[in-house]
Amino acid sequence: MLTAFTAGLSIITVSELGDKTFFIAMFLAMQHSRRLVFTAVSAALAAMTILSVGLGQVASLLPASFVYHAKIGLFLGFGLKLIYDASKMPVVANCDQVLSEAKEAVVKAEAQLGEKNALGIWLEGFLLTFIAEWGDRTQLATISLAIDNNPFGLTSGAVLGHAICAAIAVTCGKMLCGRISERQLTFIGGFLFIVFGIIAVFEKS
Template sequence: MIGSSRELRVNSRISTRVSVAYPKHRVSEPPLAKTIRLASKNSDSEGDRAIGSIPTWLNSRRMTVAVAAAAITASLVGPVSPALASSSTEAVASATTMAQQFSEQLSEAGFYQAFSLVFLSEIGDKTFFVAGLLAAKLSKFVSFVGSLGALAVMTILAVLIGQIFHAVPPGLTQGLPLDDIAAVCAFAFFGVKILAEALDSEEGESFMDEELADAEETVEESDTIKQTNVVAQIASTFALVFAAEFGDRSFLSTIALSAAQNPFAVAAGSIAAHAIATGIAVLGGAYISKYLSEKTIGIIGGSLFIVFAITTALGIF
């Protein structure tokens, strides 16, 4: 009995080991089926990797929303684009037309006339050389600010005087346009005077030697260069240029133009001309004047005065 029980335990252990090593229900897989299964598994894994490499948003509802938004935007922008292009073209054309009209209004109002007359009158004038000399002795900033301030105030004063002629009641002048007549007389006088001086001068002569000498004497006698404070220097320059400009040719020309043209346009043109002429003087007026011909500048300036006298006279009739 003992021997038989031991044999049963040994046989049981051997049977257990055999069943573990070689399962009872294991079925061998045919070679062709195994090959197909492995190929399918490899294909699925490669497909999963390929899908995983695509951004997530392409594989979600966002893709649908993005496509719909793009379609709506294209449908809205498409019809509007020609309208926007048309409105832009119309805006550019309108701006160009307005600029042309503004330029014509300035020309008719007297801006260009005032600019040309004052600029040609100031180049080589006494105040031109005064500004240049003060720039060399003090500073360009002080000379420019003080000189331009005086010339601007003088221009406004000349425009106001011209408006006094314009405001004379017609009853006192028996219906005659006193302002236009005064402008014609002033233009004709200055035109003839400037042309006569230019034709009498020799070609190549240094421009306005007398004006330069007078300006040097005026600057040396003044206390402007003795001032040490910047504000005092500007104020002294203002007073010096204002006194030199009063009754000058450009001053009288501004009066005549203001009597016959729009006062605002005349003031703007005159101040712009003064600013450019003063800037040239401050940057090197004495040096530049050596290369200017008194005869050429005089002929151009005198001719302009005569032309403006004729056009103003034709406007009376």
């Protein structure tokens, strides 16, 4: 359980920092109550984590040989893709551009929702985050880890990792944005996936 907790916490924290949902939370916190935005974003990410762990547990019911090779392929393939993506990113982080994209998504959602009361703002943060997280690298990472890790340990670690990133985004995201490069974080995430893939190769009983 501790191994699953550590894996979930490390992968999610590294992958979520500088992610699209990170910037959505950052922009929302500039416009609305930080506490309200934090609870909405954290709830959405927790819901997505539970769903992803459930999908991983379902996948674990497939034939053992298939699961073994699929898990290795997912980790190594995703790790190499992240490293490739990072190599194509500019060395100098352009936070304003990414934040502008998040602003565009928020403005579009607000035009559709209309309401500006606390519940409307909370639902906006929840739905924007949940939709942005669907099919994202952190969701795929959680599904992959859930195939053969303790679901409770993984869920708690991943939820904590998401909450840490959400807290950073709503409190000091703008300040941190210029100091931590998305390129560096993507490289680290890619290497972490490759490490998990290599470990998975030697885990077969």
